[in-house]
Structure formats: structure tokens, C-alpha cells
Amino acid sequence: MIRNILLVFILITSSAITAQRTSSSPYSFFGIGDEFSPVTVEQSAMGGIGVAYSHYKYLNFTNPAAYANLRYTTYSFGLLNNKLSLDNGGVKQSSNSTSLSYFALAFPIGNKAGMSFGLQPVSSVGYSLSNSILGDDNETVSEITLFSGEGGVSRIYSSFGIKVYKELSLGIEVDYKFGNIDNSILNQRAGVSLATKYKETTNVKGGSITLGAQYKKALKNNLIISGGATFKMGNDLKVTGDDYLYSLSVNNSGGEFGRDTISQSEISGNYKLPLKTTLGAGLGKDDKWYVGLEYEKQDAIETTGFLNTTNSAYAYGESNRISLGGFYIPKINSISSYWERVTYRVGVRLEKTGLLVDGSDPYTNYTAVDDFGISFGLGLPLKQLSSVNMGFEFGKRGTTANNLIKENYFNFRLSLSLTDTNWFQKRKID
Numbered sequence: 001m002i003r004n005i006l007l008v009f010i011l012i013t014s015s016a017i018t019a020q021r022t023s024s025s026p027y028s029f030f031g032i033g034d035e036f037s038p039v040t041v042e043q044s045a046m047g048g049i050g051v052a053y054s055h056y057k058y059l060n061f062t063n064p065a066a067y068a069n070l071r072y073t074t075y076s077f078g079l080l081n082n083k084l085s086l087d088n089g090g091v092k093q094s095s096n097s098t099s100l101s102y103f104a105l106a107f108p109i110g111n112k113a114g115m116s117f118g119l120q121p122v123s124s125v126g127y128s129l130s131n132s133i134l135g136d137d138n139e140t141v142s143e144i145t146l147f148s149g150e151g152g153v154s155r156i157y158s159s160f161g162i163k164v165y166k167e168l169s170l171g172i173e174v175d176y177k178f179g180n181i182d183n184s185i186l187n188q189r190a191g192v193s194l195a196t197k198y199k200e201t202t203n204v205k206g207g208s209i210t211l212g213a214q215y216k217k218a219l220k221n222n223l224i225i226s227g228g229a230t231f232k233m234g235n236d237l238k239v240t241g242d243d244y245l246y247s248l249s250v251n252n253s254g255g256e257f258g259r260d261t262i263s264q265s266e267i268s269g270n271y272k273l274p275l276k277t278t279l280g281a282g283l284g285k286d287d288k289w290y291v292g293l294e295y296e297k298q299d300a301i302e303t304t305g306f307l308n309t310t311n312s313a314y315a316y317g318e319s320n321r322i323s324l325g326g327f328y329i330p331k332i333n334s335i336s337s338y339w340e341r342v343t344y345r346v347g348v349r350l351e352k353t354g355l356l357v358d359g360s361d362p363y364t365n366y367t368a369v370d371d372f373g374i375s376f377g378l379g380l381p382l383k384q385l386s387s388v389n390m391g392f393e394f395g396k397r398g399t400t401a402n403n404l405i406k407e408n409y410f411n412f413r414l415s416l417s418l419t420d421t422n423w424f425q426k427r428k429i430d
Helices: 002-016 064-069
Strands: 073-088 092-109 111-134 140-166 166-189 195-218 226-232 236-252 256-273 275-287 290-297 303-304 315-316 319-328 342-356 366-379 387-396 406-420
Touching: 064 111, 064 195, 092 236, 111 166, 111 226, 166 236, 166 387, 226 236, 303 387, 342 387
Parallel strands: none
Antiparallel strands: 073 092, 073 406, 092 111, 111 140, 140 166, 166 195, 195 226, 195 236, 226 275, 236 256, 256 303, 275 290, 290 319, 315 342, 319 342, 342 366, 366 387, 387 406
């Protein structure tokens, strides 16, 4: 029954996940948009850790080697609600958005291997910004420029992990990214009957490969120490499409009426992603507690050939992230108290996104856009090892210095993780 319900669900959501607008951040203007960390709700509640952690029923989007320890077929999908507050040092605005964050299936293959595949958003574009220039009287607007964008990139992936030695597992993940992004700049001047608009419609696609390894060793007193590493190989995202420059008239309600096409050309660019390395270590007891530390590093991204790459107001530098988190279960087999069977998670994350922005001419003083978040969550057990997982994250990104925008956000994440009989296990008849 579960299998039939989720097959219908994936057919409904597979088209919707690529079309939804899941970001209202002005930073989604840059590159392919506001990028999402590829983590489950359980991982995000622990600061995003996962490279050294594996579990017999939970998915792991960080390290494909973790699927070597999977023992149950698991279906999981997650939702994200984002509340965002923007501050430019003078004006504050807020927004709210809800979106599907992933749909995935994982299953064991024998006793030493496991596999997963699914669909996830990679990035989202959803911004609307304006810049006004006052006339000589410093009161009336003489020129206004509107910047807007929408779209995003998603991915389908397949992961495989296998235990090659008693304490060592290896894994590989292959994915394919795809999506559409539209950006536009509209300029209108006082006293001029027609406005001008530059519009760019692009298609993004490309694949990547991630290699992973995990090592787990049992110590005294039922302690388990673990280590993990992943290497996401360098790859290119191909950007193709068309750009248009044309004149138009705009009525009082904002309606646009195109007039003459000034120019049109094809777009051919690249979003070059260098090698990304993630290392981590952890210590814990099975189904009792776990504490992990994780570090991620990537060299500067390179972009060529599409709209926001021609704007010298931003650049990319080296990015890195450090996360600390874990969980605690009071008593997983408690009969007297439901709350003793609940999984309590907590984590903290400090990230240098690699994005550098200069909010004023002549674009020589770039400021790093950093991200800091504190998270916690609950894993509420259901029947047959299934669970509902909730995650809460408070964080801030950016700064009001150098004419930039500071974002304060609250993310609420919810996932349903359902377990089913192992597809490759022979049923026994008594």
C-alpha cells in the first residue's frame, strides 16, 4: 500500500518541484541562484553533518558510502518553509515560502550494499529589486531600474554504497542537473515614453560524480568511532538560451506592452564547479547518541557567458563550511514513555559561501557573504520503524556593510520517512 501511494506522489510532485519558486532572497540573483545544501531533514537538524554518519534506516545525501549500512527499504520526502527578513540598514522587508525539498527512495542490496535514487532542488531564483535615481530637486524620481528573476535548477541522482571490508565502505553517486532561469532588467526614465528591457532566458544542465568512503570501528563500552570523506569531482554546468533587448510601454498597473526588438542573440556559457571535499569524524553509540564534526571546502567557482557574469559587482572566492552536531535518544525501546523513544537533534553551522559582493561603484571593495545557523529537531517514531522528522533552524546571512543586505531567516523542515520490507529479501513461509 505504501509503495502504491508514493508512486502516485512522485508522479504528481516530479513536475511541480522544478517549477516552484522557493526563494525570495536578493542573493538568488547571482550564478544559478540561491543554492540548497543537499541534506535530509535529519541531517539539517544536526548542523548539516553526515559524511561520517550512517544508519540502518535513514537516508544520507552527503556520503553515498553510508548506504552500505542500510537494512530497510526507506521512502522519504521533505518539505521546507522559509521565513526571511531582509535589512539594508534602513528598510526592512519579510517574506515566506513553502516548497518540496526532496523525494527519495533507498533500499539495501543483500547485507553489504545499498542504493538510493531521488529528486531534489539544487537552487532557486526568485528576486525582485529596484534602484531609483532622484532628479536635480532630490525629490522626484528621474530614473528607475527594476531587476527580477525566477526559476531554478533541480537534480536527479543515484547513489550506491558497498562494504568492501568489515569496517570500510565505499560509495559513488551520479547526478544530472537541469532547470530554467529567467533574468530581466527594465529601465524607465522620466519624460521618455518608452522603457527598455533586457531579458535573458536560459537552460542549465550538467552532471557530476561524487566518490565517498566511511570507516566505522567498535570500541569498548559499545562506543563506535567513525570517519568519512567525499570528493565531488569538478564539473561544468552548461548554460544556453537567448537574450533580448527591446522597447516597451508600461501602464500604471505595471502591465508591459512590447514594441520594438532592438537586439537578439544566443547565450552559451558555463558554470564551472571545482572539486568539493568534505571530511568528518564522529563518536557515539548505536540508537543512543552521536556527536560529529564536519569540514567542507571548495575553490572559487567560475562563471562565463550569461547575464550576471557581466556584472562586476560580484565575484567568487574559496568557500568552506564547518558543522558540529549530533542526536540523543533517551531509551529507544521504552514502553512506558513515548518521549523517551523520540530522537532529539541539535547542531551549529558556520559557512563562507564564497560569494563576494560590492554594493557600490567602482566595484573594487568586495564583501564576503557568510552564513551562520543554529538548528535543532525531533524524530517522532511511528509504527514499523517509520518516523516523522522536524527541523528548526535560525540563522543569518550577509551584512548591511558596503551597501549589502542582511538576511535573518527561520527554516522549518518536515519529512516523512517510511520503511518497508526489503525488496531483495526472500519471504519465508512457516
